[in-house]
Amino acid sequence: MSVPDGDVRIPTVVRELAGSEDIEPVWSNELGGLTFRLGGERYVKWTPAETSIDLNEEARRLKWVIRYSPVPKVLENGSDRSGSWMITEALPWESAVADRWFADPARAVRAAATGLRAFHDAVPVEQCPFDWSVRTRVGDRDLPVDPPSIDRLVVCHGDACMPNTLIADDGSWAAHVDMGTMGVADRWADLAPAIWSTEYNFGRNYREAFLDAYGVELDRERLDYYLWLWEST
Structure with missing residues (x-):
């Protein structure tokens, strides 16, 4: 995802939803999805019909998980x-x-890591109706390598990259956003892309700092496998 550059075509439905409020583009992705700020109190995410993304599914996840961990409150979806x-x-x-x-990546990485651990600890696996297992992600495709055994089953964020962590003024983790693929899986399914994201976003790898703040030892087999899976699905 990135900040939109240049003119952005605002979908008709977004204009209708905004009414008289100002519309400010804030994020775009490679699939044509867009996020806009409406006035100062609301955000609207929109994704084109030709993609495989259905934001009604993300809305379902947010409405369920908000009782356990801080995420944005869904006001409308359709x-x-x-x-x-x-x-x-x-x-x-x-x-x-x-x-x-x-400008302070070490602090941001620590907040992201402690926030991910807090999320994994707080959201109950047994009650979660959503799945993000390896089989769910790959569908009917054959796997070239069998997945490693489960380290710890958690409710995964599903896109635990740095931009999806919100940080409070004091530098602590505050909330998560972008929960469209949240579901039950091994925690390394979240840890691998989160660690990868530190280098992608900040220009160097903060693997050791992230794992230390999260509170887990490096597991090279699981890290490599789930990073491969992230890049393949």
């Missing part, structure tokens, strides 16, 4: 022939890749 959309309440914190935290 779809039409052009795509799907979801409006959430604005949260008062900044992303871990905002300018303030980009």
